[in-house]
Amino acid sequence: MAGGGMMRRKRSGVAVTDVIALILVVGSVLAIFYSIYYGETVRAELMQEGKEIYITARQWVFQPNRIVVKAGQPVTLVIYGADVLHGFQIEKLGIDKVVYPGQEIRITITFDKPGTYIFRCSRYCGEPYPGSGIGHWTMTGVIIVE
Amino acid sequence: MGEARQPYKFRFDLLTIPLIKRIVRARSYHFAVIFPNFVVFIILLVAAFYGPPVGNQNIAVLVVWIIWWAALMLVLTPIGGRSWCMICPMPAIGEWLQRKTFTRVSKKPFGLNKRWPRKLDNIWLQNFSFLIISTFIGVLTTRPWATGIMLILVVVILPTLFHLLYQRRVWCRYICPVSGFIGLYSMVAPVELRVRNRDVCLKHPGNECYRGSEAGYGCPWYEFPQNLNRNAYCGLCMECVKTCPLDNIGLFIRVGGEDLYVEPWHGIKKKGLDEPFKAFIMSTLAIIYALVFTGPNPFFKDIANIFGGNTFGGVFTDNILVEALNPYKLAVYAAIVWSSTLLIMPAIFGLFVVFSKALAGWNKSPPYKKLFISYSYLLVPLSLAAWIAFALYILLVNGSYAISAISDPFGLGWDLFGTRNFPWTPIGTPYLPYIQAIIFLFGLIWTINTIKKISQRLFERRRDAFKASIPMSIFALLYTILVLIVWLGVV
């Protein structure tokens, strides 16, 4: 019968279709994870250029939590809330914003003087166990202005 | 007997078209149609955890609970029968492992290869798995991580486990939470897989379609194609098309069909109460879901949102991840779901069957249980109309969220399709009530026609059949009025 269902295969060998299928299945799963990794990298590169800096706020870290910028140049911080409600506060500059889950906020700042600026989460976002003093309480990062 | 009757107004065998036949007979066919969905579901699974944490922005929630659900209820099942099961990725990993191949035919399956217990040869487990998901529907639709956990369970862990423990597709046949209603509604679809000529089967002792052969596997759904007279449990996997050496399997487009009226398996296996209860569950939940997701009643929304509890409200303000389960709300909502579907609806329906039996003459009509089971199939077209109205609503009102979410599935700032900032745009809302009203009316007419046909098979005398169908038609009318009230706020 033309195009009948019988597979052409060697006695003990592996069918070509099986190999293709395996490559497709494994390949697609790897591609999905790679695309996420790639997306993160692109973000990091944009950050290097210094114009836009992407920061993800998630329990209980800012990613990245160490940022280097040039003095006198405007930079835009794009802060994305990845899980629960967080805050973004730079006390030295009097900045305090709410970061809602699933949304980004943009803050454009020009750092005039070189130095170190600490930022921290300013909305309680939980902790591993009550009164731990970690979790939300240690969710901080630093901007180094050169 | 069954062959003498001509239940079809129109019937055409798609497998007489050489190209279609060639495609579905190819050993790689099943893999080829499952694979794209497999990729989509893996993306959803990853996005559930990695993407935006809010329900109406997360692609996993939007696709599973709006797009997929609406597609199943509007198109795939009413038009394609079990067409979703043909392309479903849920059992994929398990089946590939069990067969030790993606496309070939292997002799010995991998795994324990146990028999499924006889006692569980019904769809009660599917009824319960669907009820369990329904109990958590509030948290599932608002918390992507919950949908993610569900996806891991139903796409990776559970089907794989069952494929490795048992023979064939017991997951699909007995456990899958959506299989029950797909089977139920597939029976009204204008598509069916049947043997072309049953006499050919009866003279042919090979039974390759059930046992399997060099060309393919024995029916993974435990169906014996020559006994197929309903769509309910044929997963359209096309294995029997490959295995039948006499080329006796057809895939028909049909107008008509009698899936809702016949005894399954040509009377070999009697209908039980499992399918009627599936029908009760579906017809009741069509109303409850309408109240939870759309209705004006905030009580239901509140209760359904069981994870939004205030148990630790003072501590976890504004925190949607570290929220505690509110045991009170969960208990109330679960009680509503389980009691209304398993007790209240069956009781009301049972009462109308009492009226029906009494009106037709208590002693000369068939046994009560037989009437109860046979008439329960009137709920299939009746509740399908309610679900179509629901699916249209969620798709038209909330579907546009998916358009923006699809451009940035993992929340990485992507804009894959240039729709990242597509605003929420409800479509056709002014006309929706009219469309729904027409659907309900059509559903009612269809149901009354179904009642007529069920009655004619139950009673010998036309007059008894007519009398018995009156209470059941009133039941259908009352149900329709109830959904009209829920949806349109009119009487």
Ligand code: SF4
């Ligand atoms: S029964 Fe469920 S898991 Fe099996 S193919 Fe159908 S939808 Fe998929």
Ligand code: SF4
């Ligand atoms: S009857 Fe045929 S098409 Fe249907 S599930 Fe069984 S083998 Fe597949």
Ligand SMILES: [Cu+2]
């Ligand atoms: Cu925080």
